[in-house]
Amino acid sequence: MSSIDLTWVIGGPQGGGVETAANIFAGACAGCGLKIFGKREYYSNIKGEHSYFGVRVSDKTIRSNVSGITMLVGFDAETIFRHVEDVFNDGAIVYESELTAMTVDEVHTLDAQFKERLKKYLVSKNKPFTIQGLLDEAKERGVTLYPVSFREILANLADETKNPKLRGMFRMQNVLAVSVSLGLLGLPPDTLLKSVGSIFSRKAEIAEMNKTAANYAYNLATVKYSKFKYQLPQIPKEEHTMLVQGFQSTSLGKMACGCRFQSYYPITPASDESVFLESNEIFEVENNRPGSTLVVQTEDEISAIGMIIGASLTGTRSATSTSGPGFSLMAEALGWAGINEVPIVVTLYQRSGPSTGLPTRHGQDDLLFAIHAGHGDFPRIVYASGDTEEGFYDTAKCFNFADIYQIPVIHMMDKFIASTVSTVPRFDSNKITIERGKLLEKIQDAGYKRFTPSPDGISPRSRLGLENGIFWNTGDESDQEGHISEDPENRIYKMDKRAHKLELALEQIPKEDQAINYGISDFCILSWGSVKGPILDAIDMLKKEGYKVGFIQIKMLHPFPSKYIQSLLSGVKTIIDIEANQAGQMGSLLNEHLDRKVDYYILKYTGRPMTCNEVFDSVKKIIDNKAEKKQVLTYGV
């Protein structure tokens, strides 16, 4: 059996059920044992703008999207206009047959720049500016067309089920579209119906209605149309596989590792994580009373970080979750946590900046800001996860770092991970450890001082409410008890005491947690965060063509593991920095901390995540000695 690897894309107006359709599709495929990697792209808008969901399906582990579409499904005109060019020559398009006369200018949500590019393309192909023109061009390339009238399906369904209400249920065209495409792809219908059932599980009546519609549309597809050349088979299911959205990873990690207080201010793409936490605020605790996470929505991000500092002072593991603009507001309080040695975790779901930037799009723009945010010198750890699975386990590590070093920890996530839906092995709480460092449970004698000297520079930590544990904190420099002190000698003691934590962290945190070495070669990719997936997939593709490439994923970006990375690079001839920002922010860290410079940069800052093909092509160019020093990637609408 040849391996399966196809990308199914559904598009439609925001609020039109695109996400539901994609979840049904992903659920049905995953239910057949197939691996899923899906991502959602959307505008900063509530209703009407174009959103789309691409789901890559394979029988092997996949970690990224590809450039191109195997099957495009559109029940509106914009989807066709936006994506037809990306459909592979051997791909297919399922579209609303009643829309073919629509012209480019009739779709008001298409922006002028896009229209201009599209018209130029159609002129070059000698086609009219209509959907039909675009489809004709696709057909000439070899693309299979499946015209479907969703209106007609609803009318027939209404007649056959004697339910006239269905006639006007255009909301259901998303379910019809998925079902038609799964019929064409030959996926067993029972998994489709199961997936529909589970998506609408909260409303039995609606679930039934949608199942009927799904079944009808599926059968219609198998009877009316010829099978698509690529078929999705059922394969043996791996046990304990979950279909997870990226943001759920850090939520579940927080629950598991004992974060009991989270505050946040609404912001894309971070707030989904807090909402998921709140939706699951009560949970069982082994041999104990039920536990809970207190989730507080604050008036702004300044309040969000202030509250978690206050909560952390009581000994509670506390976190906030935000994105770039919110993190900007947190900078001052971050320094307060630093000078007072308060453990907090800030989960930073990056998006494209600066300012509001591309508010719903991906970017790794905030690395240097995370490292430098806040005035004055104070230690913090900046730690980056590469995918959903890492998100879960790294969350627990970040809390340990915070507690052990009594330090703020910034956990770098991003929009790409947040909105990825993928099949991953079930998270295992037994694999995480909980280390609370020098947090005190009891203090016997009087005379406790919060910042008392100790051999490793980290003082035993009391918490509000503990008898004999009274301390003071201040944003001013302070003495051992925590009272304001401007004494020069004390200043040196306190500054050095705090700074020392970074050396300690570099010394104590296991190397494999600082960076992951996927293999070293003459050409070696250095990267961080969510580019991991596209890079690993690209390396597999390169291997098939006989190219050998090394890869080091740096997870601890601050303090920077210079010595370790340096040692890994000893045999490397060419360093390739790949990241999703314009400046090559990690590259500048490499240039600063290593005794050599980055040789090549592969960067993307369109707000769309890298595909494995893009990474493959650009790395190949470098190895073939055909590349510029800096390549900028552009794929995606």
Place this chain on the structure above:
Amino acid sequence: MVSNVADYKTEVHNDWCPGCGDFGIVSAIQMALAEMEVPRHKAAIFSGVGCSGKTSHFINTYGVHTLHGRVLTFAQGAKLANPEMTIIAAGGDGDGLGIGAGHFVAAGRRNVDMTYIIFNNGVYGLTKGQASPTLKLGLKTKSLPEPNVNQSVNPIALAIASGYTFVARGYAYDVRQLKDLIIAAVQHRGLSFLDVLQPCPTYNDINTRDWFSGLDNIDEMTLKPMPRIYKLEDIGYDPLVHIDSPAEENEKLTQALIKSNEWDSKIPTGIFYKNEIIAPYDERMAERIPNYLENPPAYQEISSAGKSITNISKMLDALEI
């Protein structure tokens, strides 16, 4: 046995200006804690930044001197995580009504069971006397190059509009009344706000101790000064919302707003408004999380021998395919 006030004092050198109203407020807080016999480790004073920000260092309980304008955020976080604590937040009028005004309003909506004291003197003392949000329009205090160009904010009215369920005003030189007000505020279930008129002897040369005492305002008949400060309780004012009815609430809110607008010749102190019917935040939380108060975030066990004891299997089951 009444605790000793001295137990609540630290040995930290106090560097406020001689005659500063802040001294009276710190004493009143210490006396109130002693009288309520709050164990020292069960109380925490949170403070903002400015002269009043140093308050937490002078009181021998947990003390958290936070950021400018952000005292309420830190204090609420601590109280929500450990509801057993007695929490008093303190800060200046610039801190709470200027840079921190957003937090001031948001805190009222939550009604967390704690106390917020504003040291209100009309100036930013520690930065040499700029106009603060409570300085009246047109006043030119000592170090202003020009008269104040902004209208003043009315802290009592703002607190009432924001949803504070206990709103009162004290005067820094009437320590006994202030101590009683602090006790009433701390014992109130919900967020209590205390506006304390606190003359700044160095930079506010208009709203001085003498001005509050009416030394410029001599009764022609008796030839005695007519003090501006008076007590609401002395005029039979009833601040309490007695029954859960819109009419009753409207009446109590309205009279409080009208009283809060008195200034210049007559300045009321005492409790303006008190509503025990509105549920504090912890009760609202306990409706969602039934054992929140018995097992709050600060006291939850999260691990056993370094391993997680939180059972997330239900959530994982739901995600499994």
